[in-house]
Amino acid sequence: xxxxxxxxxxxxxxxxxxxxxxxxxxxxxxxxxxxxxxxxxxxxxxxxxxxxxxxxxxxxxxxxxxxxxxxxxxxxxxxxxxxxxxxxxxxxxxxxxxxxxxxxxxxxxxxxxxxxxxxxxxxxxxxxxxxxxxxxxxxxxxxxxxxxxxxxxxxxxxxxxxxxxxxxxxxxxxxxxxxxxxxxxxxxxxxxxxxxxxxxxxxxxxxxxxxxxxxxxxxxxxxxxxxxxxxxxxxxxxxxxxxxxxxxxxxxxxxxxxxxxxxxxxxxxxxxxxxxxxxxxxxxxxxxxxxxxxxxx
Amino acid sequence: xxxxxxxxxxxxxxxxxxxxxxxxxxxxxxxxxxxxxxxxxxxxxxxxxxxxxxxxxxxxxxxxxxxxxxxxxxxxxxxxxxxxxxxxxxxxxxxxxxxxxxxxxxxxxxxxxxxxxxxxxxxxxxxxxxxxxxxxxxxxxxxxxxxxxxxxxxxxxxxxxxxxxxxxxxxxxxxxxxxxxxxxxxxxxxxxxxxxxxxxxxxxxxxxxxxxxxxxxxxxxxxxxxxxxxxxxxxxxxxxxxxxxxxxxxxxxxxxxxxxxxxxxxxxxxxxxxxxxxxxxxxxxxxxxxxxxxxxxxxxxxxxxxxxxxxxxxxxxxxxxxxxxxxxxxxxxxxxxxxxxxxxxxxxxxxxxxxxxxxxxxxxxxxxxxxxxxxxxxxxxxxxxxxxxxxxxxxxxxxxxxxxxxxxxxxxxxxxxxxxx
Numbered sequence: 001x002x003x004x005x006x007x008x009x010x011x012x013x014x015x016x017x018x019x020x021x022x023x024x025x026x027x028x029x030x031x032x033x034x035x036x037x038x039x040x041x042x043x044x045x046x047x048x049x050x051x052x053x054x055x056x057x058x059x060x061x062x063x064x065x066x067x068x069x070x071x072x073x074x075x076x077x078x079x080x081x082x083x084x085x086x087x088x089x090x091x092x093x094x095x096x097x098x099x100x101x102x103x104x105x106x107x108x109x110x111x112x113x114x115x116x117x118x119x120x121x122x123x124x125x126x127x128x129x130x131x132x133x134x135x136x137x138x139x140x141x142x143x144x145x146x147x148x149x150x151x152x153x154x155x156x157x158x159x160x161x162x163x164x165x166x167x168x169x170x171x172x173x174x175x176x177x178x179x180x181x182x183x184x185x186x187x188x189x190x191x192x193x194x195x196x197x198x199x200x201x202x203x204x205x206x207x208x209x210x211x212x213x214x215x216x217x218x219x220x221x222x223x224x225x226x227x228x229x230x231x232x233x234x235x236x237x238x239x240x241x242x243x244x245x246x247x248x249x250x251x252x253x254x255x256x257x258x259x260x261x262x263x264x265x266x267x268x269x270x271x272x273x274x275x276x277x278x279x280x281x282x283x284x285x286x287x288x289x290x291x292x293x294x295x296x297x
Numbered sequence: 298x299x300x301x302x303x304x305x306x307x308x309x310x311x312x313x314x315x316x317x318x319x320x321x322x323x324x325x326x327x328x329x330x331x332x333x334x335x336x337x338x339x340x341x342x343x344x345x346x347x348x349x350x351x352x353x354x355x356x357x358x359x360x361x362x363x364x365x366x367x368x369x370x371x372x373x374x375x376x377x378x379x380x381x382x383x384x385x386x387x388x389x390x391x392x393x394x395x396x397x398x399x400x401x402x403x404x405x406x407x408x409x410x411x412x413x414x415x416x417x418x419x420x421x422x423x424x425x426x427x428x429x430x431x432x433x434x435x436x437x438x439x440x441x442x443x444x445x446x447x448x449x450x451x452x453x454x455x456x457x458x459x460x461x462x463x464x465x466x467x468x469x470x471x472x473x474x475x476x477x478x479x480x481x482x483x484x485x486x487x488x489x490x491x492x493x494x495x496x497x498x499x500x501x502x503x504x505x506x507x508x509x510x511x512x513x514x515x516x517x518x519x520x521x522x523x524x525x526x527x528x529x530x531x532x533x534x535x536x537x538x539x540x541x542x543x544x545x546x547x548x549x550x551x552x553x554x555x556x557x558x559x560x561x562x563x564x565x566x567x568x569x570x571x572x573x574x575x576x577x578x579x580x581x582x583x584x585x586x587x588x589x590x591x592x593x594x595x596x597x598x599x600x601x602x603x604x605x606x607x608x609x610x611x612x613x614x615x616x617x618x619x620x621x622x623x624x625x626x627x628x629x630x631x632x633x634x635x636x637x638x639x640x641x642x643x644x645x646x647x648x649x650x651x652x653x654x655x656x657x658x659x660x661x662x663x664x665x666x667x668x669x670x671x672x673x674x675x676x677x678x679x680x681x682x683x684x685x686x687x688x689x690x691x692x693x694x695x696x697x698x699x700x701x702x703x704x705x706x707x708x709x710x711x712x713x714x715x716x717x718x
Binding site for chain 2: 049132148150237241259
C-alpha cells in the first residue's frame with residue numbers, strides 16, 4: 001500500500017513538474033495581463049502617472065461612443081462573414097478535394113499558399129488591386145463597362161472590400177476539414193452507394209454530419225478571429241474612411257495611440273466578453289458532439 | 298563506462314561555464330566607461346543618418362574609455378513611437394536618449410519621472426544656443442523634459458515645369474488666382490494637387506487645411522472652437538481641393554501615395570517638410586531643379602505666415618547616477634552644438650531649433666531657409682496644435698466630407714468633439 005501511495009505521489013509530482021513551466025508562463029503572459037486589463041478598465045489612466053479609480057465611467061463612455069458601436073457592429077459582420085462564408089467555402093472545397101479529383105494535391109497547395117504569405121504583404125497587394133487605377137477596376141471596366149470605384153476610399157464598399165480579401169483565403173480551415181473528411185470510413189459511402197444514394201445525398205447525409213465536430217471547431221476559430229480582427233484592415237484602411245471599416249481591435253489600438261490606456265483596456269474587456277459570448281452561443285446552437293470521435297471510441 | 302561518461306559530462310560542463318567566466322572578466326575590464334543607449338530614428342534611409350552616424354563615431358573616439366554612445370536603430374517610425382509609449386507606460390525609459398514628436402499628446406510624457414528635466418541641468422550658454430521660441434514651446438509647467446531639436450516649416454511645393462506646361466510662369470498670389478491656375482493645369486491634363494485622407498493624420502491635406510485655417514482665423518486659430526467659421530471655411534476649401542483638384546484615389550490615400558504622385562510628376566503641387574528635400578528619389582526627378590517652395594496664397598486676412606512645428610524633440614532618461622547624467626548632458630551638448638547641427642543640416646536638408654551660421658547651398662534646401670526667414674510669423678499645423686487623437690478624427694471624417702456624406706459644419710462639429718479644453 002505504501003509503495004502504491006509513493007508511486008501515486010511520484011506521478012502527481014511529475015505532473016506538477018511538467019505543468020509548472022507552462023503554468024508560470026500562462027500566468028504571466030495571460031492571467032496577469034488579463035486581470036491588469038480588467039483593473040485598468042475601472043480607472044482613469046493615460047499610461048503615465050497614477051491610476052484613479054472611476055468606476056463604470058469608461059464603460060458608460062464607450063457604450064455611448066458611436067465609433068465604438070460602429071466597431072462592435074463591424075466585428076459582428078466580420079465574425080458572421082468568417083463563420084458563415086469562409087468556413088462553408090472551405091468545407092465545400094474540402095468535400096471536393098477529398099474525392100481526389102485530378103491535380104487535387106496541387107489544388108490543395110494552391111489553396112493553402114496564401115496562408116504562408118505574410119498578412120502585410122497580402123494587404124499591400126490588395127491595396128494595389130483595389131486602387132482606382134488598379135487591375136480590379138480595369139477588369140470590371142473591360143468586362144462590364146463599370147465605372148472606376150475607389151473601393152477602399154468609399155464607406156459603402158470599403159468594409160466589403162477588406163472582408164472579401166480575407167474571406168477568400170480558405171486554406172487554413174480547408175486543411176482542417178480536409179484532414180477530418182479523409183478520416184471518414186469509405187465503407188459508409190460504399191453502403192450509401194449500394195442503397196442508391198447520389199453524391200449530393202452522400203455529402204449531405206454522411207460527410208456533413210461526420211464533419212460536425214470539425215465544423216464547430218473551425219467556425220468557432222473563424223468567428224473568434226473575426227471578433228478580434230485587426231491586421232489587414234488597419235494596413236489597408238486604418239479603420240476608415242470615416243470609421244467605416246473600424247473594428248474593436250483598431251479602436252483599442254487607436255485609443256492606446258492617444259494614450260487613453262484605461263479606455264483601451266475597457267475596449268479590451270469588451271472584446272473578451274464578446275468573444276466569450278460568441279463561442280458560448282455557438283456551442284449552445286450546434287452542441288459539442290463529434291460523431292467522428294464517437295465512432296473512434 | 299560510467300566513470301568515462303561522468304568525465305565527459307564534467308568536461309562539457311567546464312566548456313560551457315568557462316566562456317561565462319571569461320565573459321564576466323571581459324565585462325569587468327571597462328567598467329568605468331559609461332555606455333549610453335540612443336534609440337535613434339535617424340538611421341537607414343533617413344536623410345540625417347550619415348551625418349548622425351559620423352557624429353556618434355567622432356564623439357566615441359574623443360571619449361574612448363569614458364563615454365560610449367551606442368545607437369539602437371529604429372527604422373520603423375510607427376513601431377518606434379509604440380516602443381516609446383509602451384516603455385514609458387511600463388515604467389521604463391525606452392533608452393538613455395530618444396526622440397519624440399512634441400505635441401499635446403506627447404506632452405503627457407512630461408508627467409513621467411523617467412525623463413530628465415533639462416531645466417535643472419541646462420547652463421545658460423547651452424540654453425541660449427537654442428531658438429527661444431522653441432524652448433518656450435517645449436516647456437510645460439516649468440518643466441523642460443525634452444529639448445527641441447528638429448523643426449520644420451510645412452510650405453507648399455510647386456512643380457514649376459508642370460506650371461509652365463500649363464502656360465503659368467508665376468506662382469499665384471491670391472486664392473482665386475490659385476484656383477484659376479489649377480483650372481489651367483487641369484485643362485493641360487495635369488492633376489493640380491496631391492491630397493490624401495488616409496493614414497492617421499491625412500498628412501498632405503492636413504497641412505493644406507492648416508494653411509487655410511490660419512489664414513482665415515489667425516495664428517491663434519487653434520485656441521478657438523473647431524466650429525468657428527474659420528475652420529468651417531477651411532474645411533470647404535480642403536474639400537474643394539480633394540474633390541476638384543486632386544487625384545481620383547485621394548480619399549483613403551496614404552502619404553506614400555500622395556508623395557508618389559508628386560514624385561512621378563502626376564500632380565503639380567504638394568506639401569511636406571524640409572526632410573523631404575534630401576530624398577534621393579526627389580533629386581532624381583526630372584523637375585527637381587524647378588521645384589519652388591512658398592506659402593499658400595492667403596485665403597483670409599492673415600498673410601505672410603508659415604506653418605511650422607517642432608518635428609523632433611530629444612529626451613533623456615533621468616538617472617540617480619550623477620556620472621551617467623553628466624555623460625548624457627555632455628553628449629547632448631555635443632550633438633546640439635552649432636558645428637554638429639551644421640553637419641547634419643548640410644547633408645539632410647533638415648532644419649533645427651539650434652542657432653547656427655549654416656546656410657544651405659543646395660537650391661531646394663536654401664529655399665526652405667529663405668521662406669522661413671521671410672515669414673513674419675509662424676503657426677502650428679493641426680497635429681502639432683491639437684494632438685494625435687484630434688488629428689485622427691480629422692483624417693477619418695475628411696473622407697466623409699470629401700465624399701459629401703457630411704457637411705463642413707458637421708465635419709467641424711465631429712472634430713470639435715475630440716478636443717479637450
